[in-house]
Amino acid sequence: MSRIQSTFTTLKQQGKTALIPYITAGDPHPKHTVNLMHTMVKNGADMIELGVPFSDPMADGPVIQRASERALVHKVGLTAVLNMVKEFRQTDQKTPIILMGYANPIEAIGATVFADRAKAADVDGVITVDYPPEECGDFVKELQARDIDPVFLLSPTTEPKRVDLIVSQASGFVYYVSLKGVTGAANLNIEEVSQRVASIREQTKLPVGVGFGIRDAATAMATAAIADAVVVGSRMVQTIEASNDDNLLHNVATLMTELKTAVDAAKK
Amino acid sequence: MQLYDMPDARGHFGQFGGTFVAETLVEALEELRVMYEKYRHDPEFLAEFAYDLKHFVGRPSPIYHAKRLSDKVGGAQIYLKREDLNHTGAHKINNTIGQALLAKRMGKPRVIAETGAGQHGVATATIAARLGLECVVYMGSEDVKRQAPNVFRMKLLGATVVPVESGSKTLKDALNEAMRDWVTNVHNTFYIIGTVAGPHPYPMMVRDFQAVIGVEAKVQMMEMANRQPDAVVACVGGGSNAMGIFYPYIDVPNVRLIGVEAAGHGIETGMHAAPLTANSPVGVLHGNRTYLMQDADGQIIETHSVSAGLDYPGVGPEHAWLKDIKRAEYVAITDDEAMAAFHNLCRTEGIIPALESSHALAYAEKLAKTMRKDQIVLVNLSGRGDKDINTVAKLANITL
Ligand SMILES: Cc1ncc(COP(=O)(O)O)c(C=O)c1O
Numbered sequence: 223m224s225r226i227q228s229t230f231t232t233l234k235q236q237g238k239t240a241l242i243p244y245i246t247a248g249d250p251h252p253k254h255t256v257n258l259m260h261t262m263v264k265n266g267a268d269m270i271e272l273g274v275p276f277s278d279p280m281a282d283g284p285v286i287q288r289a290s291e292r293a294l295v296h297k298v299g300l301t302a303v304l305n306m307v308k309e310f311r312q313t314d315q316k317t318p319i320i321l322m323g324y325a326n327p328i329e330a331i332g333a334t335v336f337a338d339r340a341k342a343a344d345v346d347g348v349i350t351v352d353y354p355p356e357e358c359g360d361f362v363k364e365l366q367a368r369d370i371d372p373v374f375l376l377s378p379t380t381e382p383k384r385v386d387l388i389v390s391q392a393s394g395f396v397y398y399v400s401l402k403g404v405t406g407a408a409n410l411n412i413e414e415v416s417q418r419v420a421s422i423r424e425q426t427k428l429p430v431g432v433g434f435g436i437r438d439a440a441t442a443m444a445t446a447a448i449a450d451a452v453v454v455g456s457r458m459v460q461t462i463e464a465s466n467d468d469n470l471l472h473n474v475a476t477l478m479t480e481l482k483t484a485v486d487a488a489k490k
Numbered sequence: 491m492q493l494y495d496m497p498d499a500r501g502h503f504g505q506f507g508g509t510f511v512a513e514t515l516v517e518a519l520e521e522l523r524v525m526y527e528k529y530r531h532d533p534e535f536l537a538e539f540a541y542d543l544k545h546f547v548g549r550p551s552p553i554y555h556a557k558r559l560s561d562k563v564g565g566a567q568i569y570l571k572r573e574d575l576n577h578t579g580a581h582k583i584n585n586t587i588g589q590a591l592l593a594k595r596m597g598k599p600r601v602i603a604e605t606g607a608g609q610h611g612v613a614t615a616t617i618a619a620r621l622g623l624e625c626v627v628y629m630g631s632e633d634v635k636r637q638a639p640n641v642f643r644m645k646l647l648g649a650t651v652v653p654v655e656s657g658s659k660t661l662k663d664a665l666n667e668a669m670r671d672w673v674t675n676v677h678n679t680f681y682i683i684g685t686v687a688g689p690h691p692y693p694m695m696v697r698d699f700q701a702v703i704g705v706e707a708k709v710q711m712m713e714m715a716n717r718q719p720d721a722v723v724a725c726v727g728g729g730s731n732a733m734g735i736f737y738p739y740i741d742v743p744n745v746r747l748i749g750v751e752a753a754g755h756g757i758e759t760g761m762h763a764a765p766l767t768a769n770s771p772v773g774v775l776h777g778n779r780t781y782l783m784q785d786a787d788g789q790i791i792e793t794h795s796v797s798a799g800l801d802y803p804g805v806g807p808e809h810a811w812l813k814d815i816k817r818a819e820y821v822a823i824t825d826d827e828a829m830a831a832f833h834n835l836c837r838t839e840g841i842i843p844a845l846e847s848s849h850a851l852a853y854a855e856k857l858a859k860t861m862r863k864d865q866i867v868l869v870n871l872s873g874r875g876d877k878d879i880n881t882v883a884k885l886a887n888i889t890l
């Protein structure tokens with residue numbers, strides 16, 4: 223069983239929803255990333271989604287775009303990100319790490335080399351935003367051959383027939399994008415999300431994570447009641463953006479505690 | 491003979507092309523693919539398209555035998571396909587009319603576009619005004635500065651121009667921003683992409699709408715010279731004017747197809763926009779797989795060209811394919827060479843060409859010199875240079 227799968231199994235036994243914070247690796251500066259990861263775990267992260275900076279983050283809103291730009295100032299690419307995961311693993315062998323990024327940095331080194339290196343760094347899952355299942359069959363095989371979970375996004379516009387196709391390729395969990403638009407947009411409709419998550423569950427036994435548009439304790443709690451995992455991205459990055467070297471870890475810890483309390487308080 | 495029949499049903503040209511987009515866009519592209527399949531051979535749709543090309547754009551655009559230029563160069567006869575004479579001044583209008591007519595049939599009241607030089611933005615704003623559609627154009631803030639007259643034209647036509655401040659602030663970033671708008675507003679918005687790039691069906695659809703250039707040229711060359719040209723030369727940014735004139739010639743033997751990329755300050759300086767000529771690696775950007783200018787980490791690198799319309803780090807996937815199967819050749823022309831060809835055409839033929847098209851002209855001059863006087867080089871003169879007068883004046887240190 224992969225680390226992601228066993229984490230979900232344990233949480234399920236405890237009647238809990240996973241909290242998955244997202245940060246962009248190298249933001250605000252590469253020296254902070256591993257510390258930020260440990261801080262998030264200490265304050266309630268069940269898994270971590272680690273963004274791989276890309277020059278052209280087409281599916282991201284301005285907040286995560288700026289995070290990518292800050293990281294790219296320090297030339298943080300895929301190799302640097304994998305080294306950060308390795309460093310994190312020296313003291314944490316338990317928390318699943320899911321890389322999230324775009325296809326081109328992977329294409330630049332090739333699917334096989336990437337899968338080897340991700341395995342060597344002990345990465346658990348990979349989300350490649352612009353790799354729909356039709357275009358990445360070989361990539362999925364390379365990952366699964368190494369027990370790395372390919373995680374796919376489902377959107378409000380994904381037809382049930384496509385949900386079948388996507389869940390047939392996915393493992394670990396599926397990630398429901400809770401609104402139309404880019405990351406950071408603010409029009410989460412919990413009623414609608416709830417219905418969609420219910421219908422996705424009819425098509426797969428995989429855990430369902432929900433993300434995009436969860437920005438505070440209230441939305442986190444509402445989402446935790448219906449999902450197996452709550453992903454918080456833009457709000458994490460905003461907090462990082464608004465911090466300085468001295469209060470960065472403190473501010474992120476405070477936000478995590480707030481979110482964790484809300485997620486744990488959700489009625490299932 | 492096996493006739494050329496690309497792309498496949500999913501938009502692949504061999505390993506190139508495809509649909510590399512976030513899940514949020516898949517359904518919108520599927521809707522577009524189905525609608526385009528429905529209308530691409532529909533007689534009524536095609537008749538409406540043809541009517542607008544004739545009465546609104548002024549097609550067919552003539553072919554002109556540039557005799558004085560040919561004599562001066564001393565070699566093959568240079569003929570020009572005069573896309574510069576189209577309404578709005580470039581080939582871009584052909585495609586925007588096709589896509590806008592499709593938008594209307596799909597019941598989308600709002601169109602968006604990305605633009606580099608501003609020609610595609612102007613062409614989109616123009617057809618949007620004519621059809622009563624709301625129009626938003628994304629343009630890199632660097633290009634907004636370089637192409638001020640076109641920004642003003644778009645505004646006159648009622649479009650909203652949004653300067654894009656992210657990344658390198660040029661065409662690729664405008665495309666990113668337009669994609670972001672589209673994911674957010676797919677329910678009422680049609681994205682009119684301006685070149686043969688983007689996810690399937692765009693590269694195929696834009697090629698089909700631009701193919702009128704080559705279809706006309708084949709007939710006109712017979713009328714004028716009683717033969718087809720020995721070489722067809724076109725500049726390549728994303729590659730729409732080149733695909734438009736190449737496509738109908740792909741199955742015609744003995745016609746060389748030559749795409750001219752922007753070598754900027756020179757391929758060896760790294761400051762260029764010539765992924766094919768520079769042998770850039772294969773990658774994925776803007777929804778398709780193609781040759782891409784990038785660093786070792788797979789980050790897209792900044793391009794340079796004196797012409798905003800060629801300043802793009804990738805190239806349409808069909809050009810990548812035509813290069814690999816060796817049906818087309820790709821070369822590059824520097825800023826300086828393009829400027830020289832620009833001035834040359836102004837003075838010898840009384841035609842002010844776009845800086846983009848000047849790249850094709852510069853290579854045609856080089857090529858013609860190596861050929862016999864009874865041979866023919868057909869250049870796609872993709873646009874006129876009125877939009878470039880500020881850039882040219884600045885380079886020549888002239889205050890307007
Ligand atoms: C006159 C002209 N030619 C060529 C281009 C390049 O585009 P493409 O390579 O798609 O023809 C542009 C783009 O703005 C243009 O304005």
